[in-house]
Amino acid sequence: MKKKPFSAKIILRKEVFEIRAGMDLRSALQKLEIPSQSVLATCNGVLITDDEIIKPNDVIQLIAVISGG
Amino acid sequence: MKCGKCKDKAVINMRQHNIGLCKMHFLAWIPEQTQRFIDKYSMFSTSDKILVAVSGGKDSLALWDILSLLGYKADGLYIGLGIDGDVNYAIESLYYCQRFAKEHNLNLITVDIEEEHGISIPQIAKKIQRGKDKPCSICGITKRHTMNRIAREQNYDVLATGHNLDDEAATLFGNTLHWQAQYLRRQNPVLAASESGLARKVKPLFRFYEREMAAYALLRGISYIYEECPFSAGAKSLFHKQLLNQLEYEQPGAKLQFYLTFLNAKETGIFTPSKQKPAELNICKSCGQPTSAPELCSFCRIFDSMQK
Numbered sequence: 001m002k003k004k005p006f007s008a009k010i011i012l013r014k015e016v017f018e019i020r021a022g023m024d025l026r027s028a029l030q031k032l033e034i035p036s037q038s039v040l041a042t043c044n045g046v047l048i049t050d051d052e053i054i055k056p057n058d059v060i061q062l063i064a065v066i067s068g069g
Numbered sequence: 070m071k072c073g074k075c076k077d078k079a080v081i082n083m084r085q086h087n088i089g090l091c092k093m094h095f096l097a098w099i100p101e102q103t104q105r106f107i108d109k110y111s112m113f114s115t116s117d118k119i120l121v122a123v124s125g126g127k128d129s130l131a132l133w134d135i136l137s138l139l140g141y142k143a144d145g146l147y148i149g150l151g152i153d154g155d156v157n158y159a160i161e162s163l164y165y166c167q168r169f170a171k172e173h174n175l176n177l178i179t180v181d182i183e184e185e186h187g188i189s190i191p192q193i194a195k196k197i198q199r200g201k202d203k204p205c206s207i208c209g210i211t212k213r214h215t216m217n218r219i220a221r222e223q224n225y226d227v228l229a230t231g232h233n234l235d236d237e238a239a240t241l242f243g244n245t246l247h248w249q250a251q252y253l254r255r256q257n258p259v260l261a262a263s264e265s266g267l268a269r270k271v272k273p274l275f276r277f278y279e280r281e282m283a284a285y286a287l288l289r290g291i292s293y294i295y296e297e298c299p300f301s302a303g304a305k306s307l308f309h310k311q312l313l314n315q316l317e318y319e320q321p322g323a324k325l326q327f328y329l330t331f332l333n334a335k336e337t338g339i340f341t342p343s344k345q346k347p348a349e350l351n352i353c354k355s356c357g358q359p360t361s362a363p364e365l366c367s368f369c370r371i372f373d374s375m376q377k
Binding site: 050 | 070079080081082089092126127128235236239278279280282283284287288295297301304306307310311314315317318
């Protein structure tokens with residue numbers, strides 16, 4: 001798949017989502033229907049908050065935080 | 070977002086407290102708050118000998134880390150349940166506990182159920198009807214029994230578990246949906262020791278969101294098992310957590326309020342004492358631990374039936 005210009009990636013476990021850069025993480029998670037309370041996000045190994053504006057070529061790794069059974 | 074204390078870049082936004090914190094202030098805030106809750110709920114003191122139940126997950130290892138940082142005498146207890154689930158779950162979870170203990174020079178007690186009883190938890194679940202194909206109920210009985218046994222045998226003053234606010238709120242939600250009055254009466258961050266031999270139990274992390282504990286583990290560099298217990302898929306408690314998180318998204322602080330107002334309501338007498346006589350605890354004829362059953366406790370009944 002050809003990479004779209006100005007896009008970024010969000011990775012959760014084995015899933016990779018391509019999203020448009022320029023929006024904040026909160027909106028991106030909402031768009032992907034990922035509850036923001038259920039994940040932490042890191043970019044380049046640094047924990048980021050959900051008001052962070054996603055830049056082109058960012059690779060955002062999500063860490064699922066909900067456990068138990 | 071800026072840190073509410075120093076104006077550096079925040080690494081976490083805690084909407085329920087209306088504050089974001091940078092790494093340095095968040096890593097200081099978590100132990101400070103834990104100490105505050107330990108004191109507020111009179112959980113234990115520095116002279117107490119604490120047994121921390123560790124599973125290799127973020128919450129229990131974070132708790133062990135925090136208690137050690139705060140200067141408490143805390144040993145770890147890992148219970149090997151023989152759960153593999155094609156992901157080496159048991160081996161990995163033990164590995165993370167041993168690694169943490171070694172790196173922090175802490176004492177880890179390990180109990181392997183299969184070594185002690187010749188059978189693993191999933192094997193028992195397959196043999197008996199209880200829980201159908203899932204061993205969760207037997208797993209819970211085994212963990213509670215073993216934790217209490219070790220706490221008693223090795224003279225620990227208190228047993229600490231890593232339950233967080235999301236765990237507690239999900240349990241409360243499930244119990245409320247079914248109006249499980251006897252469970253609602255018992256749900257508390259501190260359960261006193263009983264004369265019949267139940268160890269004192271505390272949950273020092275009960276006011277932190279699960280997300281905060283994951284952030285703490287990550288920022289402290291604590292390696293933990295990321296994989297879920299293979300039997301947890303489809304668990305009701307996970308579904309309840311999801312529902313509560315949807316509510317939290319719309320109303321920041323809803324989870325915390327739900328649980329804290331419940332504790333407060335209990336304090337102010339929302340529950341009348343049960344009309345039923347409290348179950349008298351007997352001593353299990355096989356293991357000597359307290360039980361509401363007349364002869365053998367649930368644990369001994371299950372494991373004894375495996376010998377036949």
